[in-house]
Amino acid sequence: MLLNDILSLPVVGPEGRLGYVADCRFAIDGSPGPLLADAQLVGLIVAGKHRHGFLGYERTSVRSPAPLAWWFERRQRGSFLVLWEDIESIDDVVRVRPGYTRWSATL
Amino acid sequence: MKKYFAVALGILTAIGGFVDIGDLVTNAVVGSRFGMSLAWVVVVGVVGICLFAQMSGRVAAISGRATFEIIRERLGPRAGAANLGASVLITVMTLTAEVGGVALALQLASGVQPLLWIPLAAFAVWLVIWRVKFSVMENVAGLLGLALVVFGVSLFLLGPDWGDLKTQALQQTSHPRETPLTYWYYAIALFGAAMTPYEVFFFSSGGVEEKWTEEDLVTSRANVLVGFPLGGLLSLCIAGCAATVLLPRGIDVDALSQTVFPVAMGAGQLGLAVVILGVVAATFGAALETGLSAGYALAQFNGWSWGKFRRPAEAARFHLTMIICLVVAVLVLLTGVDPILVTEYSVVFSAIALPLTYLPILVVANDPQYVGEHVNGRLMNAVSTVYLALILVAAIAAIPLMILTKAGA
Numbered sequence: 015m016l017l018n019d020i021l022s023l024p025v026v027g028p029e030g031r032l033g034y035v036a037d038c039r040f041a042i043d044g045s046p047g048p049l050l051a052d053a054q055l056v057g058l059i060v061a062g063k064h065r066h067g068f069l070g071y072e073r074t075s076v077r078s079p080a081p082l083a084w085w086f087e088r089r090q091r092g093s094f095l096v097l098w099e100d101i102e103s104i105d106d107v108v109r110v111r112p113g114y115t116r117w118s119a120t121l
Numbered sequence: 122m123k124k125y126f127a128v129a130l131g132i133l134t135a136i137g138g139f140v141d142i143g144d145l146v147t148n149a150v151v152g153s154r155f156g157m158s159l160a161w162v163v164v165v166g167v168v169g170i171c172l173f174a175q176m177s178g179r180v181a182a183i184s185g186r187a188t189f190e191i192i193r194e195r196l197g198p199r200a201g202a203a204n205l206g207a208s209v210l211i212t213v214m215t216l217t218a219e220v221g222g223v224a225l226a227l228q229l230a231s232g233v234q235p236l237l238w239i240p241l242a243a244f245a246v247w248l249v250i251w252r253v254k255f256s257v258m259e260n261v262a263g264l265l266g267l268a269l270v271v272f273g274v275s276l277f278l279l280g281p282d283w284g285d286l287k288t289q290a291l292q293q294t295s296h297p298r299e300t301p302l303t304y305w306y307y308a309i310a311l312f313g314a315a316m317t318p319y320e321v322f323f324f325s326s327g328g329v330e331e332k333w334t335e336e337d338l339v340t341s342r343a344n345v346l347v348g349f350p351l352g353g354l355l356s357l358c359i360a361g362c363a364a365t366v367l368l369p370r371g372i373d374v375d376a377l378s379q380t381v382f383p384v385a386m387g388a389g390q391l392g393l394a395v396v397i398l399g400v401v402a403a404t405f406g407a408a409l410e411t412g413l414s415a416g417y418a419l420a421q422f423n424g425w426s427w428g429k430f431r432r433p434a435e436a437a438r439f440h441l442t443m444i445i446c447l448v449v450a451v452l453v454l455l456t457g458v459d460p461i462l463v464t465e466y467s468v469v470f471s472a473i474a475l476p477l478t479y480l481p482i483l484v485v486a487n488d489p490q491y492v493g494e495h496v497n498g499r500l501m502n503a504v505s506t507v508y509l510a511l512i513l514v515a516a517i518a519a520i521p522l523m524i525l526t527k528a529g530a
Binding site: 018021022037066067069070071075076078079080081082 | 195196197198199200480481483484485487488489490496497502503505506509
């Protein structure tokens, strides 16, 4: 599966549509290699209305320039992280398991 | 001593390299139609390109990544690809205009039809890209481009009414033949001519080519902050010449010969020879820069090996891309399309595409993961955010104005 195929897909939970895949969150467990060999997919970032990422403004440490940070913070409202183990299936839509947890999308 | 020499050389090449066919044509057109009343746009554009180049140069020096590697990383593959498509299209359009400009300048020198010069000019561009070392290429083209200083000399020799030029620039005198819409259309064209996206692709990729490090930041800053404003001054001299000679006579600029006509009047035959040399150098240098920029953009985005510091066999796709772009430029020009017209459109489309590359660079220049402690300061952020708004307004207004004014007709 290519990441490109997952990005922007609609996400559906037990309670109905949750939003769209805006980004994928990785953790680099070992030392970063040129091909991200040691990166592992932690989960998907689900955003309510927007299908695109947040240009790095999901990190609380990056707050400038202020108008851009404010704009992307607004866009991020309602977005959350769903862990990979809470993903039930991926085809035309991403299905989330019942009892999943909405983790904060900020870093 | 060596360092001072490097700074001086960098500044000189930045001045010579600042002016390209877009600046030559647009400044002359604007000068002949609006006098100096759009001079403020050149100032605004020069400050903008200084900000943009300074940020992208800093990001390249500290992170070792050029513009399109960053765009791919920050925007992701889809938005990044749309961005790439638009940027490469504008760059190839500018390349077409530059190759056409070389051919027109050679026609002025020789009287031989530009259609015959076009394939030759494109072949020469390819040969230099293929064979000549990056620093030699940049310095020779930039230094020869300094011959355009003759526009400044001519302006003095023409002895204009300086008070009148100043009044035109500061008091916005009316132009009976023009409408406010054409005024604003040409304001955007002039802004696009000063802030052309390829300049930034070239500048940041050049930083990687020349293996800039943190220590080179001072040199790069000096090149930008001194060289570009002096290049802008040269642009104003082009407009000033047109405002002095062409505006009172009601001559519209639709050929390169009209752009250099004031120089022939002010500085005679010698001036004309020097200005033709300058135009050939400036357009040829810009053709090299735009050709390389198209290659840089595609190769960086796709993760191909790129750079003139590698032998062509080690960066085959990068070189192939540039050959294809040059062939496209030649084919477009051989249809008989007017290079001046291509130039006029290319500067407006440059303004339209500008936010696509400006935004990611502004974002990354604030990201400590890329630039560590060298993130933008408060003042830099305040000014560059104002410019983001300005660039967005220009980009959004450009197409409606183009339609309403029938491209400034």
